[in-house]
Amino acid sequence: MEYSVPMKRSIILLVLLALAGTATLGAQTTTPSTSLDYDPIRKGDQFIHVDLGLSVPLFYLTPDGITADTNLDLGGAGRIGYSRFITSRMSLGGFFGFSFNQTLGENTYLALPMAIRASYEFVFNRIHVPVSFSAGGMYQTYRTRNYFGFMLKPEIGGYYRYSPDWSFGANLSWDFVPQWYDTSSDNRVGNFFDVMVGLRYHF
Amino acid sequence: MKHLQGKTIQTLFIAAALAVLASGCSEDPIFSAVEAEVELKDPSVLGTVLTLVSHDGSLYTANGNLYSRTGGIGDWRKVSLPSGASRCSQVATTTEDGTGSMFGLFQNSDWSFHSIQRYTGTGWEPVTGATNGFAIKNGSGFIFFFREDSMDDSEGARIIQSAHRIAPDGTMTEILSGLQYYNDSGERLLDGEGNYLITNRAVYTSSGTVISNTTDVNTSSLTALAVNGSNVYVANGGYVWHYNGSAWTRFSHDADGPVYGLTYMEVAGKRLLLLPCSEGYGEVLLDDSGRPEAYQEPGKSAASSISTSARSQYSSTMDDWLLLSAFVVTDLVPAGNDYVLYVGVRDPLEDGLWGYYSETRREWNRE
Numbered sequence: 001m002e003y004s005v006p007m008k009r010s011i012i013l014l015v016l017l018a019l020a021g022t023a024t025l026g027a028q029t030t031t032p033s034t035s036l037d038y039d040p041i042r043k044g045d046q047f048i049h050v051d052l053g054l055s056v057p058l059f060y061l062t063p064d065g066i067t068a069d070t071n072l073d074l075g076g077a078g079r080i081g082y083s084r085f086i087t088s089r090m091s092l093g094g095f096f097g098f099s100f101n102q103t104l105g106e107n108t109y110l111a112l113p114m115a116i117r118a119s120y121e122f123v124f125n126r127i128h129v130p131v132s133f134s135a136g137g138m139y140q141t142y143r144t145r146n147y148f149g150f151m152l153k154p155e156i157g158g159y160y161r162y163s164p165d166w167s168f169g170a171n172l173s174w175d176f177v178p179q180w181y182d183t184s185s186d187n188r189v190g191n192f193f194d195v196m197v198g199l200r201y202h203f
Numbered sequence: 204m205k206h207l208q209g210k211t212i213q214t215l216f217i218a219a220a221l222a223v224l225a226s227g228c229s230e231d232p233i234f235s236a237v238e239a240e241v242e243l244k245d246p247s248v249l250g251t252v253l254t255l256v257s258h259d260g261s262l263y264t265a266n267g268n269l270y271s272r273t274g275g276i277g278d279w280r281k282v283s284l285p286s287g288a289s290r291c292s293q294v295a296t297t298t299e300d301g302t303g304s305m306f307g308l309f310q311n312s313d314w315s316f317h318s319i320q321r322y323t324g325t326g327w328e329p330v331t332g333a334t335n336g337f338a339i340k341n342g343s344g345f346i347f348f349f350r351e352d353s354m355d356d357s358e359g360a361r362i363i364q365s366a367h368r369i370a371p372d373g374t375m376t377e378i379l380s381g382l383q384y385y386n387d388s389g390e391r392l393l394d395g396e397g398n399y400l401i402t403n404r405a406v407y408t409s410s411g412t413v414i415s416n417t418t419d420v421n422t423s424s425l426t427a428l429a430v431n432g433s434n435v436y437v438a439n440g441g442y443v444w445h446y447n448g449s450a451w452t453r454f455s456h457d458a459d460g461p462v463y464g465l466t467y468m469e470v471a472g473k474r475l476l477l478l479p480c481s482e483g484y485g486e487v488l489l490d491d492s493g494r495p496e497a498y499q500e501p502g503k504s505a506a507s508s509i510s511t512s513a514r515s516q517y518s519s520t521m522d523d524w525l526l527l528s529a530f531v532v533t534d535l536v537p538a539g540n541d542y543v544l545y546v547g548v549r550d551p552l553e554d555g556l557w558g559y560y561s562e563t564r565r566e567w568n569r570e
Contacts, residue, residue, distance in 0.1 A: 060234055071240045105240030105519065106552075109233065144523050145231045181232050188234035 040123050040161065045085045046203055051171065052078040053196025055099040061189035070190075072109060075101030077194050083119065091119045095134070099175075099192070103142075111177070113138040113151055126161040130171075138177055152176040159200060167200045236519035246569040247279045248556035252547030254293045255530040255556075256341065257301035259324065262535050264545075264556060265291040269307060275535025275543065279556075279570060285309060285327035288317045295339040295346040297371050299397075301534060304371040306330070306346050308339045319348060321373060330373045340395035342409060345370050347395035352380070361385040364392050366400055368409060378411045394464075397430035401437055406446070417451050420444050427465035429476060434493040436476055438462045443476060443487050443495050454495035458485030466529040471541040471561065473506055479526035479546060483517070508544055510565045520567050521557070524550040539563050545570065 057072035081095025094116045101109045115136025122129040134153040140146060155173030162168060177190035250266035257263075262272040263282070269291040270279040284291055288309035297303035307327070309317040319333040333348060340347035345368040355361045365380040382402060384391040390402045398409045403424050406415035415421050420437065423444075429436045435446040440461050443454045460481030468475050476487040476495070488497040488506050501507050501521070502514025508531075509517060528547040536543045537560065544559040546567075556570040 060238060062235075062238075067238060069238070070234075071237050103237050103240055104242050105237075106243055107237075107240070109237060140233055142233045142237065145233050145236070147233050179232060179234050181230065183232075186232035186235045188232070188238070190234050 039088065040128070041085055041088050041121060043085055043087055046083065047167075047200045048080070048082050048203075049095075049198050049200040050078075050080050051097075051196040051198035052076075053170075053194060055101060056193040056195065057101055058191040058193055061191065063185055063187055071104035072101040073103070075099060075109075077196060079113070079196075081117065083117065085121075089121050089123075091117075091121065091130075093117050093119075094136070099194070107143050109140070109142045111138050111140045113153070113175070115151065115153060117153075128157075128159045128161060128167065128169075130157045130159070131155075132157070132173075134173075140177070140179075147179055149178055149180065151178075155194075157198070159198075165202055167202065168198065169200075170195070170197045231518070231522075235515065239515035239519045241516060241566050241568060244569045246555050248570050250555055251292075251527065251549065252545075252556045253528050254295060254339075255528070255532075255545055255547075256294050256296045256305060257299070257532065257535055258296050258303070258305040258322070259301065260535070262532065263294050263305060265294050265307070266555065267292065269294065272535075275532060276537045285318065285320050285329070288320075290314065290317075293339050295341050297342060297345055299341050303344075304346075306339055306369065308336055319369065321371070328373065330369055330375065332375055333367075333369065338392070339369075340400070341397070342368060342395065343397045345376075345409070347378075347400055347409075348375065349392040349395070362389075362391065366392055366395070366407075366411075378409060379407065393426060394428040396428055399428060399430055399435055401425050401428045406435065406437055414446060415444075415451070419453060420451055426462050427478070429465040429467040431467045431469065431493065434467075436465055436467065436495075438465045438476075438478060440480075443478070445494055447493065452494060454487065454498075456485055456487055456495075456498045458498075459483070460525075463526065464528045466531060468508055468531040468542075470531065470533050473508065475506065475508065477508060477529040477531070477544075479529045481525045483522040483524065484526050484529055484546065509559055509567075513559070513565045513567070516566045520553075521546065521548070524548050524553060536560070537563055 055075040055077040057070040060067045077099035079095045079097025081093055083091040083093025085091045097113045099111045115134035117132050117134040119130040119132040132155045138151040139148050153173050153175050155171050157171030159167040159169030173194045175192040179188050248266055248270055252264055252266050255264040262275050264270050267290045269282040271282050272279050289312040290310040291307045292310055293308040296305045305322045307320055311317045316335050319330040319336055320327040335351045336348055337351050338349040348367040348369050350365050352363045352365050362384040364382045366378040368376045383389045390404055392402055394401050400407050404421050405413050407413055424439050425437050427438045433448040437444050443456055445452050458478040458480040462478045462480050464479045466477040474489045478485040486499050487495045490496045501509050501517050502511050526546050527549050530545040533542045539562050541561045546557050548554050548557050557567050558570045559567050
């Protein structure tokens, strides 16, 4: 089929008008308004954390007062744990860990703590600051001796939320480790300061 | 990870907690024991120490090497062994006051018997006819020499032993022979001191006469002997028997496990027996007549071999270890001390010779 020149011009003009009309109609369409509120932590969020660091022996509380000569050297500590947020800021969980210190008499003091942990997490953009309190038990061994007693552990941390899945940071904690025996003069409360760096996997 | 349920993790925590709780606890304190620790010296005499003697103004001990300590002070120094010998396992003297002759039991590199030799001060003289020896002990004017005359492996180690005296001039006299030990039964030589020696089931004089003429002593698997003049003491894991020259009495002790030795101690107003055992050593206090009257752990009272202030440090060291031997030295001691205690520790980490000084170092430490 052949078109005459005037006919061709008319078709091109109609197409252009149609396109122009479509564009005008599109510009007149209104987009529905949405709002996105970012919530860094939601109830039900969970995470697993792994921490490694140093165990600093501080002093013993004895029946006669404080003894700063613990005869323990700077040691190592680590733990792995799990927590779940029961609100958008509070979490409950627990952990297993270890710590060890060489003694003056060339022996090793080894402790294996396990505890439940309650935390409140302050959030400043990507910085999260968990303040936690743990209570649990600690299995301790030294030479041929062992002891299982309770422990308390307040701590504070600082973590950078690198991605939705991962955060990393550090935490400082204080361990209260009582040892009670039938002979009261043997009673001691060990005090340790832990400094650890850690990773958290969120899911 | 999403499928990791809180309940699964909870279960894991509880299971692990129960496993740890099931592992039990000891009653011995940890932090207070650590608090009582002392900085340890570098060890100078490692390994198995069974004997320590005083001879000619020096102390001698052996752990494979032979060591001396001049005047009982300063360092322990190695003494040259006889030609051809690789080890010195034991030393013994003919008198315990340091004036007698000293003999060594020497071994080849495979720990087989090499020789018994007398120390001349500059060298060694072999004892002729002394073969297959496995122990030498301090005697009174002689040393005891225990010999293994035969051992038949094909019959489950039937062992035949004999006991001898070796005089300072090297002459050897047989005391007992034909003692047979087979499949954990029979009679075998264990210890000797002064004018007495013991097997596992009898006490003999150095001439071979049985003096343990009571069933009670003779059937009690004796392990150790101590002698003070006419007072003879023998022990096993539960009792100490005392023989005053005419009668036997029995005393029950609480030393832990087998008793590996028995040492008489009389110095600075203290009179007691030391019982090295599988967990440190025990003490049996003696009355004025030498009769056992009480048992106690070291440091429990002023009558102890160590100061009451040293008890905690003892508990954090010796009390956990097997002790093979104990020695009380009163003459060759550093100035200011009434006595020095030495013990032979057998422990994977701490074995060797340890010492306690009555005044200048009231703590146990490596020698």
